[in-house]
Amino acid sequence: MIAKSLYEALPISYITIGSASILMLEQRAAIFFAIILFALGAKIYDMRSQNRRTDPLKKRKAGKLPDSLYNFTPFIYLFAATLVFKLYPTIYGAMIGAGIIAYSLYILIKRSSYRRHALTESQRYPNYY
Template sequence: MIPERLYETLPYLYVISGAQTALWLPHWTAALSGVVLIFVGAIVWVIRTDKRRSPYGIKFKEQGTLPFWCYELQPFVYLSCGVLLFNYGQSFLLYPSAMIFLVVGIQLWLCRICCRRHS
């Protein structure tokens, strides 16, 4: 059995290691495996937080027009775009856009983490 502390941090470790793989290894296969690792961590995180939500809380279908998975994976798409722009952008002029993608992705993810904490 995996200790609870390690079990709870696994999605975060997946996302961080995927971002590091896509950033530090210059080959396209590394970028592809890094993005896959980011999305595996994202899916694990989304499934866990969805199962922990209160049955009496607001349901997702009442909140907006985006489909469930598009809404849930949005911060991770931004993070992946930022990482790929940093590593594979042809010009240094793309770095501000990459930074914006990274900041918005991290901000959305942190907001969702804070709103979904269980007591």
């Protein structure tokens, strides 16, 4: 059994290690595997996030993007910022990358607040009533 604090940090660790590897490594194979690690971290984070949603399906707004693309939007921004840092190592590239990362983190924080809805008694104890 893995400790809960370590279990909760794994997807973010995968994304962080993947991003750092993309930035630091030069070999194509290493960058390819770093991209895979980044994508797996994003997928695991998304799966956990979707599983923790407590808002009813009928109250969710339909968006213009497909759900699969919408769920990965912050990670697409993070990946784009990583590429900006890698491909444009100037002050302007750093400013653009920092702005994209800030917006991505804003989306993630905003979405995490929607994953903590208060459960009703019947949702907490479904077999009790």
